[in-house]
Amino acid sequence: MKLSLGFLGIAASIAYVQAAPASHSGLAAAPIAVPKTQSFPVQINPNFSRSAKASVFKTVNKYKKFVQADGHKATVLASTGSVNMTDVQNDVEYYGIVKVGTPPQSFKLDFDTGSSDLWFASTLCTTTCTGKSKYDSSKSSTYKKDGRAWSIEYGDGSTSSGVLATDNVNLGGFLIKGQTIELAKTISSSFTSDPIDGLLGLAFDTITDVAGIKTPMDNLISQKLISTPEFGVFLGKESNGGGGEYIFGGYDKTKFKGSLKSVPVNKSQGFWEIKVASSKAGSKSVSSSFNAIIDTGTTLLLLTNAVAKKVAAAYGATDNGDGTYNINCDASKLSPLSFKINGATYSVPAEDLIFEKDGNTCVAGFGYGDLPFAILGDVFIKNNYVVFSQTSSPTVKLAPIA
The missing domain is CATH 2.40.70.10 (Acid Proteases)
Known part of the structure; x- marks a missing residue:
C-alpha cells in the first residue's frame, strides 16, 4: 500500500x-x-x-x-x-x-x-x-x-x-x-x-x-x-x-544484530499482517495486543486510534486533528517506542519519533487512522531488518538493524 x-x-x-x-x-x-x-x-x-x-x-x-x-x-x-x-x-x-x-x-x-x-x-x-x-x-x-x-x-x-x-x-x-x-x-x-x-x-x-x-x-x-x-x-x-x-x-x-525471529503472518486480507503483543514508550506500557501490517509503502507508523492516543499521551504529543501529532523537538527528552512481537522486542529510537520539523514545531513519526489495524511503515522498518517469507504458511523474520 x-x-x-x-x-x-x-x-x-x-x-x-x-x-x-x-x-x-x-x-x-x-x-x-x-x-x-x-x-x-x-x-x-x-x-x-x-x-x-x-x-x-x-x-x-x-x-x-x-x-x-x-x-x-x-x-x-x-x-x-x-x-x-x-x-x-x-x-x-x-x-x-x-x-x-x-x-x-x-x-x-x-x-x-x-x-x-x-x-x-x-x-x-x-x-x-x-x-x-x-x-x-x-x-x-x-x-x-x-x-x-x-x-x-x-x-x-x-x-x-x-x-x-x-x-x-x-x-x-x-x-x-x-x-x-x-x-x-x-x-x-x-x-x-x-x-x-x-x-x-x-x-x-x-x-x-x-x-x-x-x-x-x-x-x-x-x-x-x-x-x-x-x-x-x-x-x-x-x-x-x-x-x-x-x-x-x-x-x-x-544488516542486523543477533538472529532473525520468525513471526506468523495472517494473509487473509492479502497483506503482511502480524500480531503485536504490546507496546511501550520507554518503560511505560501504552497498549495491549493489536494487529499490524508491515508496509514498506507507508512512511510513518500509523497506529489505531486507541493505541495512538495512549502513545501520544506518553510523549506529551498534541493531536493536530488530521491524523498527525506535534511532538517535542528535543529527542533527548523522548524515550524509544518499542513493540513486543512474538516474544521479542523491536524499537524505534527517540530521534525517529521526530519526523518533520517546521520552525519550532515538530511532527511525530507516528499518527493514527480510522483503521482496525496499525501500519508499521518505514519509521519501523528502517530500524528493524525484515525478511518476508512467501511460503504456504507465510512469516516475516525480524531483527534490529546493525
Whole structure:
C-alpha cells in the first residue's frame, strides 16, 4: 500500500506512505544448494519534500477499501546484477530501477509490501504523465497485448487507470518472463510531483486490481528464479548514511544484530499482517495486543486510534486533528517506542519519533487512522531488518538493524 508522502501526492493528507492505491473494483555451485538472491542497494535523493499529514491521509484511504463496515557477508550468491535504489527526501519513500521489455526500458518504481500491482506510466498516457519514463510497447519484441482494464482510486480522490499487458521484467538481474504489467493511461495530477514512474507491489496476489494476476514475487518463485521464496529488506536513514537494499531469495546478515525471529503472518486480507503483543514508550506500557501490517509503502507508523492516543499521551504529543501529532523537538527528552512481537522486542529510537520539523514545531513519526489495524511503515522498518517469507504458511523474520 504505497503510502508514502511522495507518491501521487501521497494523498493530500496521509502518513507518508506511498499510496499503494486502493484498487477498484544465479545459481549455486553443486553439490551445495544455495539460495539464489538479488540485492538492491539504496541511495538518497534530497530533492523531495515531506508531509506527515499527507502520509497519514494517503495510508488510511489506501487500506479503507479492505476494511469491512462492521559481520559476515550476506548470502547473496547466485545472482548477477543489482539495482540501485533511491531514498527520497530523507526516508519519505524508496524506489528502485526495474527494467521491462526487450530491449529493456527502465522505470523508477516504489517497492511496496502494502500492495500487489505492478504498474507504471506508458505512452498511452498522453496528458498527465509529463516528466515520467513511459513504457512503449512498440519498442519491445516480447510485449503481448492483454487489453483488460484496471483502475485504482487513491485516497485523495484521484485515480490511475489503464490496460493490462504482459512482457519480460528484469528485477535485479532476474528475468521474469511473461509478467503481467499494468500500463497507465491516466494518472493523478498530483503524481507528477513524485519522482517515481509507478509501483511494484510485493503483497499477496489476492488483492491485485484484476483478479488472477501473478505478482512478480509469485513468478520469481514459480519460474524457479529464486530457490528460497523470500526477500530481505533494509531501509537506510540519515543517521546511518541512507542507502538500503532489497535481496530477493535471501537476506543480508551484515544488516542486523543477533538472529532473525520468525513471526506468523495472517494473509487473509492479502497483506503482511502480524500480531503485536504490546507496546511501550520507554518503560511505560501504552497498549495491549493489536494487529499490524508491515508496509514498506507507508512512511510513518500509523497506529489505531486507541493505541495512538495512549502513545501520544506518553510523549506529551498534541493531536493536530488530521491524523498527525506535534511532538517535542528535543529527542533527548523522548524515550524509544518499542513493540513486543512474538516474544521479542523491536524499537524505534527517540530521534525517529521526530519526523518533520517546521520552525519550532515538530511532527511525530507516528499518527493514527480510522483503521482496525496499525501500519508499521518505514519509521519501523528502517530500524528493524525484515525478511518476508512467501511460503504456504507465510512469516516475516525480524531483527534490529546493525
